[in-house]
Amino acid sequence: MIERLRAIVGEGGVRTGSAAAAWAVHGVAAAAVVAPGSVEEAAAVLDLASREGWRVEPAGAGTWLGWGRPPERVDVVLTTERLAGIEAYEPADLTAVVGAGMTLGVLEDTLGRHGQWLPLDPAGGGVGTLGAAVSLAEAGPLRLAHGTPRDHVLGLTLVTGDGRVLELGGRVVKNVAGFDLVKLVTGARGTLGLVCRVCVRLRPLPERDATLVLAAAGPDAALELVAAIRDARIEPAALELVSPPLAAGILGVGAAEWAVVVRLQGGSEAVAEAEARVRERAQGGRVVAPDAAGAQALWAALGEPEARAALVARLADRPSELADTLATALELPGAARAWPLLAHAGSGIVRAAVPADALSSEPAGTWAEALGRARARLGERRGTVLCVRAPRDVIAAGLDPFGDPGPALRLMRALKKEFDPAGVLAAGRFVL
């Protein structure tokens, strides 16, 4: 197997043994970590794997391998790390074609030199790859104003489970030729193919980018601030709510305090006016306005708990139900005491980021049950609980990471079969 893989991607493109151990998926080590140097090589690897029935886990930088259910077996981790170049970038077109393995950090630097950016900020900062963000549909606080990967991706190159190379979408900002398979692949978690190349729509960097932190005595006060800001006829780029113990550590608020973090972007005058409106709504409460470097550090720190957590659960419902969604999340063991809750408050999404030590202080069954209860409660109003990362023992204790997609599952299974007929990609890890 190793020899056949080396024949495709070259000696240096295959790691085995201890070098592959770092890429274990839920503790399951791969026989080989394979890094194709081209789309054609990726296609050859998947063609071979498909014929041999090797189980393949698509990957980027390997920072999010712990998503979903544990695999039974991993033969190959297929990483895009060598597909990491800018393939086409004409700044005046505000589009770029990028190798899926380019990290978001490198991409940000490249675009920034031309006064542009991709407004996508998933947890974990710049170390994750663009391909992974697209495959996992990961977004961060900026989703409020800028949307999620589905709103940024114009086209992509997909290698299907059986090694076909598909060029989906296009390279222009508007395109309705054929079915929108880009949407199907975005968020499919690699179960339909390996995303090798992505064309994204870019934005000019805003003239001004300001962050304000508002301290709140408790969750109710924080929710009131959120409501006041949502009412203030400003359109924040991000509107986050942060619980203790995180808030104190990074936001400079009191140990037991909560915080609301607002990001404002646009022309200088418009941002200045929005800032004034936010301060007005704070009604004399403490407002901290970090400088640019401070704001950057703050946003990175807000993504850290999720990047490091052993369990990440996203509780989502309509923004108007935020109080109830937050109350539901607060019922999870140790919430806002042992570990922080963070909310994309403007989008109605509360995230539980539970580190390993806090997780192990309760039996796995307790977590599975608590998360199941939260899902049932939100499910009554068609809200969702997505456990985008969960440890093996909690899943074994009965946690369904994603929940039931309902009758549409039949279509999803049929689609999976068309793209990955041998079922080699991320087998058994997603909803299907």
Added chain:
Amino acid sequence: MIDSYKTTAGGEPAASAAPLSPALVAELRRIVGRDAVVTDPAALLVYESDGLTAYRVPPRAVVMPRGTEEVAAVIRLLVEAGVPFVPRGAGTGLSGGALAVEGSVVVSLSRMDRILSIDPANRRARVEPGVVNARLGRAAAAYGLTYAPDPSSQAACTIGGNVAENAGGPHCLKYGVTSNHVTGLTVVLPDGEVLELGGGGGETVGYDLVGLFVGSEGMFGVATEIEVRLIPLPESVETLLAIFDHVDDASRAVSAIIAEGFLPAALEMADQATIRAVEESVYAAGFPTDAAAALVVEFDGPRAGLAAEAERAAEVCRREGAREVRRARDEAERQRFWNARKKSFGALGRLAPDLLVQDAVVPRTKLPAVLARIYEVAAEYRLKVANVFHAGDGNLHPCILFDRRNPDEVARVERASKEMMHACVAAGGTITGEHGVGYDKREYMSLVFTDATLEAMCDVRRVFNPRGLANPGKVFPVRVCREWAGPATAVKRVEVAELREAGGGEGGPAIPRPSPGGGGGAAGGTAGGGMSA
């Protein structure tokens, strides 16, 4: 395609397929009511084309259900009888997507026109598919909100049709197209099953089938309820009209505005032929008729700083050669600018018996070169072309004026169209930005997609639409998806490969072409809805 164009463009409606059996009509009437099934041949002529009138095929019947359950019952009945069907909104589409080929029955969603709910706190609305786009915008405005996608036909086109085509509009430059604004769907699949996709406050569980469904051109079934995102009405709007003496200067100004980091809400261009047509019509907005081109540049957002931003953009226009930049003084003047833009196809329609509105997208930096090429092609073929389009997105709409009673001219239109499309694709663009592929652009699909990609699209269609009865004969080049002609699917890829080898070179593959009117093997209402007739 040239053949079929001639067949239908000759002015005579193509022969209709056989009428539905009286028993089937009776069954349909039992579901939707007596007056909601149209079978009278004269009345069916209303449905013989959409906004692209070059193709005309009267449907075998039109059924107008009310509500998801009726749609599902109608579709189950049609599928059982092996009769293909075409969902239809207002029929304003410009790609022949609602053309009732292959003996189809039209399922008209026009009676399903209720706005089911508007939830201002969460900025969502839920509507039936027959709701007219502009009506939703007006209803949302009562809450200080609006629905962003604004196709030029928004006074007539429906949200259901917008979903099927993934419609755009001038303000998509800043706000995105339909798929960026649809959050949930109730759909009736082509086998009659009712499914809820997305919607509510949750995140996507599993694949993004909402995103996949939007833009599926009626081939994945019928959306019977649509949940959309609403956006706040901007606090302030600044609209500029920039007048140019040279088209090149105007298109360079477009590139410059985008390149310099402005994010206009809309950036539209009209050339001299368009301006003159508009100024001679009731939509006259005072554009100087000697101008070579005009740009409408709009900024929206918070009031603070907006006027200054617009002024900086005006400066860019002047620097690139604008002889005059006007700023709309009030809402009435702004509406005049926009009416002139949005009604320009109508105004152009007065200049010639027929009008072919093309739709293609190029990278924004390629706009000056491609636009120049479009005029060149029109001159080569002795055709009058007018350009009015979404310049900021690089979304071109060359309008060719012609007379379909002149067969020589029709042939030249067809060839010129093709060359324009080739020029756009060669510049790195695509064959449609918002009108859809429909019936008209099937053969262009191979210009932008590899065979493997086209086949994958066919695979996806087969998942939703295994018998091919939902809007048959659209989107795919005739040689692809050949398995539709019969029940066997396993040998598909081999067949496609064989066809390709047999197909010959660039000049035009030797493949069977359906005549739009013939309906082929499906005319008798038998199963399969085959494309290859």
